[in-house]
Amino acid sequence: MRLELGSFPVRDARFGTRTRWADGVLEIDRAAVLAAVRRDPLVSTVELEIARPGESVRIWPVRDVVEPRVKAQGPGVVYPGWFGRSIETVGRGRTHRLAGLGVPEVSSVNWHDAGGDFVDQYIDMSGPWAALIPQSRLVNVCCVVEPEPALAVQTKNEVVHRATLTVADQLAAVVRDLTPPDVEVFELPPAAASLPGVVYIQCVHSPQAMSHSEHTFCTGTYGLTRLAPPWLLHPNEILDGALSGPYRTMFATSWAVVNNPVLLELYRRHGRSLRFLGVIVFRTEWTTQDEKDLMAEQAGKLAAMLGAQGAVVTWDAGGNEFIEVVHAVRACERLGIKTVFLTSEDSAEGGAPSMLKPVPEADAIVTTGFFNTSLLELGRVPPVERVIGYRRKSAGDAVDATIAGGEAVETAGAIAPPWRYDDHYGFNRLSTFAH
Amino acid sequence: MASELRAVHYVNQFFAGLGGEAAAGTPVQVRREPVGAGRALAAALGAHARIVATVIAGDNYFSDERERARAAVRDALRELAPDVVIAGPAFEAGRYGIACAEVCRIAGAEGIPAVTAMHPGAPGVLMYRREVLIVPTSASAADMPAALGALARLAVKVGRREPLGPADVEGYLPRGLRKSGERAEPGSKRALDMLEAKLAGRPYASEVPYVAPEVVPPAPPLRDLARAQIALVTTGGLVPKGNPDGQTSGNAKRYFRYPIAQLETLRPGEWEAYHVGYFTHLVDRNPNYVLPLGYMRELEKAGVIGALHPWAYTLPGVSTPVAAARRLGEGIAAQLRDARVGGCLLVST
Structure with missing residues (x-):
């Protein structure tokens, strides 16, 4: 499977x-x-706004950020499977991308209506929060969109994300037939058998149990978000958006997944210091212990059947899911597959373990720092001159970490950062140290 | 250049040159000069710090006459008022290591920075590593020169009250604290570098060492359920409809208790679940799902349990760090104990 990725810098x-x-x-x-x-016809209102790096701009709230890509040659469509887009296998031919451009999805629509799981992320284009968020360094063409209010929440999600993909498609279409200034070739030719075989186990959350729906919007595999046994994807499929859509942090967005530095770094080391065998996409947030352990065992087995001697495990979620994620690390190690776990950390106050469930087999952990922004000593993020999206908090009436006391706030003011940071894919250098 | 620090050194009878076990009963004494191992320490400190006094105690005296020894050390430190206290190195010694750590604790309580050195497996480390700055040494005193160098460097740093970097950079044993900071490379590159090192059998250091979770021993069984007062506790995020107290949906800072003495069951429409981690509609439809009051009333009437506690405790058990969860749990447990609750049904989700 060979993919040429042509970049048009913006x-x-x-x-x-x-x-x-x-x-x-x-x-x-x-x-x-x-x-x-x-x-x-299900779109009620839509606007486009531009935000540039360094501007005193806050984009609130952000559900996803999509990088405009388009198939110039080869089968299928980018970001396949969503809401009727082709499910034909992608990853071959030539794809063009607008590098350095993002399409933030800005809407009051929540993921689902169970519990207090509200959209709570935003992008600042300057200041201390911007310094931590890769999408703050993009030229952002924001799709501010609301669906017809009478729709069910699942349909609202579909309308909103389809609108974002439409904007991305419209923008990417203008470079489809141009010659890109820069082309990188992605393929995995046979490499020396002496190099160690490595799989990437990319854990992505499924909100199915939480919302009691197999179709709740989230990071999808060809548009499917339901709980399913582990998938095996060629990394080129991911570069074409076969794994896309958001979860609850800016690091689990469509843009972050196609620009995932773990994936790109594995690719660049293929044939030099390792053999990149493929990506096991591991759905998480199973409900029973048996389900969690079954999926972890199966992920490890799949890695062994691929001939893996090594594995990198990343994940994108919060608590519950940690069990099957860290048990996948354990399953790999028990099969003799040397495994590194890239993760964020919880508070270690009182000498507590910063891993929800420490397992001795997870003996090679790289930490991207505390996920809870209250431990990052950012204080309140300074006011901005302009807000794209909503001038007041719009995501429900939740008493969440952003809005103390449950009162609506002016989003242009000095406000807390979103409560989760969570650099899932190791974009940044932030980490934690034992003291 | 920073001014010369005034240091007080603590040593036992052996390293003071007073003798071995025969001199282990030596009471606390102060000499206004470096003594024994302190002379090499003074050389290691160089112009940065001067040992103005040495506090000496026999190992048996410090352990057998614990309170008197501690008081004597405290009085000496108050009188000497040094910029920094340096204890040991104690290497693998049991009693001496504990004494060194306790001297550092006394200094800390007096507001004086302090540092000691010993083998990571020594009892003093196991007992006090969370509270005391300890430089790791080998097991044997043959390592004295290296140990003194590291100890002196850290003593000068804490004596000057300079901010302390990470444990592996500064050369002390981790105290169970974790602090935010930047590394040289992004996480993605570090992960693959670590993987390649692990695959090649080269040394690597996990950035999050394994920490065994605390094990909570269960309370002994109830002697007589039919006479016991039983409380209902839920981590299912149950709140009165409309969430009037402003509970959060995760990472709770508070728990709430609600009176249930007058209630036979929880009625749908009067309660709801506010919780970021499960399908809360189930509980909205039937709150007894996470707080089974109706069933407990039946058991109460049948005499299976003595009585139901008049308050129900609730919070959302999700996205909560261990320390916060411990504080909340201890608060609930203390209130239940004060109300003479014998047993508790804790419903999680």
């Missing part, structure tokens, strides 16, 4: 008379893009 974007890319500047025909979105 330094700036501005609204103009027609959508086109030239010399790093993306001009956008705002009316035409919005008209494409409004072809969906």
